[in-house]
Amino acid sequence: MRHIAVIGGGIVGLAVANELAGRGHQVTVLEKESHWAAHQTGHNSNVVHAGLYYKPGSFKARMSVAGNASIVDFAKEHGVPYEVCGKLVVATSEDEIPRLNVLAERAEANGVPARMISAAEAREYEPEVATVAALRVESTGIIDFPAVCRALVKLLNVHGADLRLNSPVLGIRSSPVGAGVELATPQGIVRADALVNCAGLHSDRIARMAGLNPSATIVPFRGEYFELTPERRGLVRGLIYPVPDPTLPFLGVHLTRMLDGSVHAGPNAVLALRREGYKWSQFSATDLFEVAKFPGTWRLAKKFARTGVEEVLRSFSRKRFAASLARLVPAVQEQDLVRAEAGVRAQAMLADGSLVDDFLFETAARQVHVLNTPSPAATSSLEIAKHVADQAESSLS
Known part of the structure; x- marks a missing residue:
C-alpha cells in the first residue's frame, strides 16, 4: 500500500x-x-454525453463511450438521480445535412447508438424544433454530478x-x-x-x-446560461443540440431539460477575467496578466476575432441569445429567458493558439x-x- x-x-x-x-x-x-x-x-450542465463528437480512438471517444455506461451504473448502485433520455442533433438547413452525416459516421465509428431521422420523426420527439433532418442519440442522459x-x-x-x-x-x-x-x-x-x-x-x-x-496553459472560458421561464418549459421535452461547426472551437448554444424540469439554454463562450470568474465583475489582475502574456491567447483571438466579438455581444444581449436559440426552437423569444448560473471551462491551450482537443x-x-x-x-x-x-x-x- x-x-x-x-x-x-x-x-x-x-x-x-x-x-x-x-x-x-x-x-x-x-x-x-x-x-x-x-x-x-x-x-x-449535468449531461451524460454519448461520445459521438470525438475523434475515433481518442481518450475522449473511448472514455466517454465507456463512461456513459459506467456513470449510469454508478448512479443506479448509489441512488444518484439520472435519466437516459436521449437527444436530438438537428440540422436547421439543407447545407448542414452533410455535416450531420459526418457526425452519424463518427458515432458509428465510436460505437454510439445513433440514427438519422426525418424532420417529421424529429418533431415526434420535439414538436417545436426547427429541422430538416436530425440525428437521434439514444444513450445521452442527464444526471446530478x-x-x-x-x-x-x-x-x-x-x-x-x-x-x-x-x-x-x-x-x-x-x-x-x-x-x-x-x-x-x-x-x-x-x-x-x-x-x-x-x-x-x-x-x-x-x-x-x-x-x-x-x-x-489553462485559459479560462466562461459559459453563460439562461433558463426558460417556467411557463415556457414545455417548448423543450429533452435535449436539442445544433450540428457542430468544425471550424469553430466550441459547440454552440443548445437546450437541455434538467432533472428538476427546468430547461437550460446555452452556453456561449467568452474569456473569463479570472480563473474562477463566473461574472464579468469577477476579475484578477494576476490571471489577466497570465492570459495576456501567453502568445496562444492572441493567436486564438486573431483566428476567431469575429466569433469572439459575437460571443461577447451575445453575453450582454438577451435578445441575441434568444435569436441563437430560436434557430433550434423558433418559438423561443427574449422574454422567455432568465439568467442562470454560469460555469468556467478550464481549457488547455498550446502556444500556437490551438486548443488541446x-x-x-x-x-x-x-x-x-x-x-x-x-x-x-x-x-x-x-x-x-x-x-x-x-x-x-x-x-x-
Missing part, C-alpha cells in the same frame, strides 16, 4: 481518489474550497481516506528524507509517495509548482498531472480515474 495525495476535489479528483483507495492505497485529497465540486463539476461527488465522498470515507477541505496546496517538493513528495498546506506538510494533480482550472500552476514545464495527461517520477479534462470529463470521470490510477502506480515503480 502506498500513500497518494490527490489535489482537487471535483468529480475527476474524487473519482481518481476512490479508484486508488479501492486498489488498497492510502489516499489524501486536498481541496482548496470549503466544499466538494465547487467549480467545474458544480457548474456543470454533484450528487455523484457526494456518493464518492461517502465511499472514500468508508475506505478511510483523509479528506481535507480548505486545504490549498502552497508548495511542492521532493521529500528530502526519502523517496516521495511533500505538499505544503495551511494546516501543515502532507508527505506522500506520489501526487496526482486534478486541480482543473489551476492544474497547469500545480504542475509548475511541482517542477514540470507543462505543454499547455483531447484529454491531456503528463507524468513525472511520482507525479501524474491531469492537464486537460473539459467536457465530457464528468461523464468520463470513472474511466479517467482508472487510467490515472494506472499511471500513478506506474510512476511509483
